[in-house]
Amino acid sequence: MSEEERNVILLKDAYTHWANSKGDSADHWMSIMTDRIKFGSIAEGAKGADYLTSYQSRDEIVQYFAGIKRDWDMLEFVSEHFVAQGDRVVMLGRCAYRNKHTGKTVTTPKADSWRFADGKAVEFYEFYDTAQLRDAVA
Numbered sequence: 001m002s003e004e005e006r007n008v009i010l011l012k013d014a015y016t017h018w019a020n021s022k023g024d025s026a027d028h029w030m031s032i033m034t035d036r037i038k039f040g041s042i043a044e045g046a047k048g049a050d051y052l053t054s055y056q057s058r059d060e061i062v063q064y065f066a067g068i069k070r071d072w073d074m075l076e077f078v079s080e081h082f083v084a085q086g087d088r089v090v091m092l093g094r095c096a097y098r099n100k101h102t103g104k105t106v107t108t109p110k111a112d113s114w115r116f117a118d119g120k121a122v123e124f125y126e127f128y129d130t131a132q133l134r135d136a137v138a
Contacts, residue, residue, distance in 0.1 A: 048137030
């Protein structure tokens, strides 16, 4: 089995845990990351969701998952495609979350870019509709 195939299998499993747990499997995500991971979100600390930002270590990323769990209910998370080349894997899918404070829903396409080294994630960046996020937290 190639490194690309192993990375895709690792991510498919992690996304399945995430979807089935309705966003309550942060520990599983943490287990596939290195201690020093470059982690980012296109929202870059948007008002009302400051935890959706950049991090430089696995220890810091706890804030990201705590914020999501505190502020959002996952309605749906679907991983549709995985594209791997070398040490990079991109997941293309869609998700829907309801803000616990405003009751507003975000339904958006989702793209996650991962990079791996020695079977662990060393880089992550997520893309989604930030206009919907802004409207849902207001």
